[in-house]
């Protein structure tokens with residue numbers, strides 16, 4: 001039995017960064033990770049990270065063997081691949097928009113920061129369940145897989161940063177906490193790191209291909225990782241029984257640039273692609289990263305938002321411990337801060353756009369891109385969670401170009417308006433737990449107005 005201020009379960013981007021920040025603030029932190037420490041970061045992933053996330057969290061930019069390649073834009077293609085829309089948002093004074101990285105080296109760097117800050121790291125520690133006292137989390141039970149023994153650790157606050165497995169969230173019985181994530185709210189993926197015959201061009205762009213022959217309810221990605229190396233994969237909507245690996249192999253077979261490509265690494269994985277959890281806190285516990293559904297529902301990127309969630313949560317944990325109130329009420333400030341001022345509002349708004357995109361078939365997507373119904377500016381605004389504004393100066397032109405698909409135009413407009421409303425609702429996330437049920441009803445109503453289940 002050990003006593004700590006804070007136990008963090010999972011040393012992925014969310015947990016490692018949170019542990020590092022908490023230790024810097026003077027908390028006594030225990031970081032538990034089921035893998036061996038030299039494998040931390042080894043996760044099936046697209047390995048793309050936007051610069052602003054690292055900047056916001058004060059993490060130095062990737063370099064050396066960790067750096068894949070700098071990225072300056074994302075090209076989004078319809079199935080025919082005849083046209084594309086670029087999303088590019090360069091910030092003055094910054095070297096690029098983001099990077100691809102070697103995920104293992106990146107993970108090792110974050111873990112190193114946690115250790116350097118003073119967090120105690122225990123690997124081979126597979127957390128099995130929370131220790132509870134009257135429903136409040138007071139620590140965890142875990143299996144030390146190197147000695148095959150059961151152990152317990154106690155702390156004032158516990159963080160579930162165990163990613164998609166949500167090892168603790170699944171076992172918490174609290175009216176605020178959703179224990180499971182519906183299959184249709186998950187992206188089920190397969191990806192390979194490939195060595196191509198020639199470098200992928202353009203070398204500073206990520207490609208996204210919306211083609212439901214290969215990626216129904218998701219997309220295909222090609223992310224250059226420097227030289228001839230590329231990270232290639234696809235995601236499908238869960239719950240339909242799609243077979244991502246088979247679809248991926250079909251995609252590769254139909255695209256000559258992948259001829260004779262050497263597979264460096266292959267594997268499958270899943271990510272939550274829905275609104276964030278109703279609450280990221282319960283009594284004695286906080287959920288960050290994939291465990292808190294802190295993932296961008298449109299592109300499934302969650303490394304940056306996981307780091308930001310850990311960053312934002314840390315001062316609230318410290319304050320709650322100092323105030324001697326580590327109940328859900330005592331930790332509630334994290335919900336307010338993340339939803340009102342950080343990524344929560346954006347995830348919630350983009351979840352509506354994700355639902356819309358999942359309704360749109362190949363033909364409609366082709367139509368939208370080819371007829372410039374949606375432009376780069378729209379996508380930038382949409383990515384900020386603000387909805388696709390069809391009321392720009394060229395509205396009339398777009399309207400004429402879109403006449404053949406009036407129903408689709410109207411649907412886009414309706415979802416766009418709801419996205420803006422969702423943003424506003426999250427910007428006024430209730431300060432107190434008592435006001436939460438009424439706020440939740442308003443959010444649910446917004447989903448229902450569009451015919452979606454929240």
Ligand SMILES: Cc1cc2nc3c(=O)[nH]c(=O)nc-3n(C[C@H](O)[C@H](O)[C@H](O)COP(=O)(O)OP(=O)(O)OC[C@H]3O[C@@H](n4cnc5c(N)ncnc54)[C@H](O)[C@@H]3O)c2cc1C
Nearest residue numbers: 010012013014034046047048127163269289290301302303
């Ligand atoms: C195929 C695929 C491609 C992706 N591509 C991208 C991308 O290009 N860019 C991007 O930003 N995001 C991407 N994501 C999403 C991204 O990987 C996650 O959102 C991000 O890793 C979340 O970080 P996390 O710290 O919450 O969880 P994780 O990175 O999953 O880390 C969780 C950690 O907890 C440990 N753990 C789990 N259970 C236990 C337990 N019971 N006891 C102890 N330890 C435990 C795990 O071993 C792991 O180290 C992708 C996801 C998938 C599946």
